[in-house]
Amino acid sequence: MNIQINQMTTAMSRIAIGCAVALLAACGQSTSTANTASAPGITASEIKIGSTQPLTGPAAPGYSEIAPAANAYFQYVNAHGGVFGRKITYDYLDDGYNPTTTSSATRKLVLQDKVFAMFNALGTPTHLAVVDYLNTEKVPDLFVASGCNCWNDPSTHPYTFGWQTDYTIEGKILGQYINQSLSGKKVGYFYQNDEFGLDGVKGLDQQLTSVASRQNYVPTNTNVTPQISALQASGAQVVVSFSIPAFTALALLTAAKLHYNPIWVVSNVGSDVPTLTGLLTKFSNGAVGGQLLTGMVTDAYLPLVTDASNPWIALFKHIQPTPWDGNVLYGMAAAYTFVQAIKAAGQNPTRAGLVHALETTKLTGGPGLAPYGYSSSNHLGFLGVQVAKIGADGSATTVGPVYTSSDSGPINQYSGTPATPPSNGIPS
Template sequence: MTMEHRSHVHRVTAAAGVAALLVALAACSTPAAPSEGGGVPGVTEDTVTIGTHTPLTGPAAAGYAGISAAASAYFEYLNDNGGVHGRSIDYIVKDDGYNPANTQTVVRELVQEDKVFAIVNGLGTPTHLSVIDFLNQNEVPDLFVASGASDWNQPEKYPYTFSFNSSYVVEGAALAQYATDAHPGKKVCLFGQDDSFGAELIEGAEHVLGDDGLVAVERYAVSNPDVSAQIGALKTAGCEIVMLGTIPGFSALAIGTAAQLGWSPMWFATSVGADYVTLSGLLKDAAPQLLDGFVSANYMPGISSDWVKLFSTINDEYNDGAVFDGNTIYGMSMAYLFAEALEASGQNPTREALLEALTSGDLTGNGIVPLAFSKDSHEAYPAAGIQVVEDGVQDYVGSTYRVTDDDVEAIDAAFPPVTEEGIPAN
């Protein structure tokens, strides 16, 4: 059974103390049917229907469930202000529980039964890898995957798939460069998921530190919430900085387990598992102490930007006053980019026109550097900034790194201004 919501999704929250958290977490390629009437799938005179798979339940729901709710809220705001070329956006959100088998089921439903125009912001590396071939074989636009895996940037193999996140390689390199710049000589280690998420973070770190630069590496499986052995091994190795390639629940598990062992290294996390509000909800009263100085990579607007002020207003009005956090900013930023791409596709959008708009080089988004989409690259943001938690506030500290195959370069962030009240001009 799947959970489905249209237009608006209520945020799923998770809260537990450190000890309670440790206990709680213990607990294809069939062709799609042609569209009826031979028209553009998901497009009518009045609506454009799109869909996504995301974990509203399961081990990744904490924090991530709020992304689709935030995107839905932005689309409602957009629809109330005329939509895109007079069409409203109908966003179908289906729960896959962060389980690839469920992902395959719900994505087939979206394509074959709901006849969506595009899949937008499907979440998770192992989950989305299970459907990427199906979507490309059926020529369904597969936009802004909510994962930093490099698989999404293969335009020759997957011409319909486009990334949204800075890649794990980029974030790993940025975090390692910041560790080198700000804390020279410290022993850097890594704790990561046992799939391409963790593997690519290691690749990024070694891009800066060298093949032997990580003092110790430990991995975890999302099916096993007991990470005491891995955290104990990192402590024994004398790690002073631990890079985290973790989803939010396992970021909290790692930090909470270390605290129980009386160990407090510096934590450097990728953006996908670093949202302060989400982690505070998991770590509860211990959060202010355990997260002070917490370092993370990011590429979305910071808390003092005009984008965040706009999104906060939208959240209050269209998202039932849900907790406003980094996942909210992420979801609304992604939704804005889809609206921008749809507007650029013209009065009568087709899937082909949508892809042409994406690769034109004309879209801006609202990230830390201009979008990098082109005919030859489906990478959104080839850079990441560094955020640090100080006195309960998570914000940029001024370090932004652009990562290439040959170099890691310090650059200035360049967030674009808000125009037209955050609504792409028709």
């Protein structure tokens, strides 16, 4: 008995000593680096970030899922200890995809809600309205949800960073695929007549030498019959489409009505299979659905949304099982990059410190197929894409390697291996 008690006391005192040592260590750590209110929007317990999103209006279907998905990831991080003990508060406001509303909502976020940074504000025309303002106010403007190369302008907009692969790089890599795998076929273009479509065409034109027909549309006119008829008349056997989902669906339906069956090559933003299937069914009143998507060529800069075996997809789907589509994946992946960036900025970040961290820390290990391009001279996110093909069951399979490029440089094959997420799903 006595021996036992002695052993127990020894064991207990050892534990006690261990505890005391651990406590001392913990104490030492917490006194030397306490959380301070190091910048607007940062307190000892909170990081407040803001965004403008099309929660209502013409761009809402699909895109309105992005911010809630990003928020789901932030809540996951918060539930697992947050970032240096701080919880992330994500304050996203509706702008209805109206640049004037974006302008006033952004001022509300900066002046009244006093956010530390803007994150993933959505849309090219909408965000162009506030990019000067945010840079004048020196508010970090991270990971704009648009592939316009206008966000990559460090000299005039040092606080703004893009995230997704820009449309010109995408156009180049799609153009290269057509040259290599669909050579000898007549090619036609169908593109949105704004920065998005025109940037994509810029990339395509660097690769393709002859184009049978160039057709564009404006999102306010839903009749695309003249354009699709012109493509058909030109004899184009391949149609490259830089279109938003609604117009990809309209183009596919119009072509089907005209018995025109080219090979469709559709840019990433306009090719999300669940979104398109829903739109095709809706527009045709149930007459057709996802079968029109079979054989469509597209590209991806994130793991394929239908690839359940991919560890990133498994992680994000575990955090939010439904709804699950490309928009949800997009929001979560962008939120992951944000947590990487804010961690890189250190325990008590400042606005300038966050920008400096993004420019100097080589961010790696993100969810993208291609590496991040952030540096002091480059504010572009993912540098490349991988071509993919939609099968009969609606699932995509990748074709060939990942390619990277810049707006004017050569296309290179990317040899790096894709990263896997850390086991707790939070960047270290």
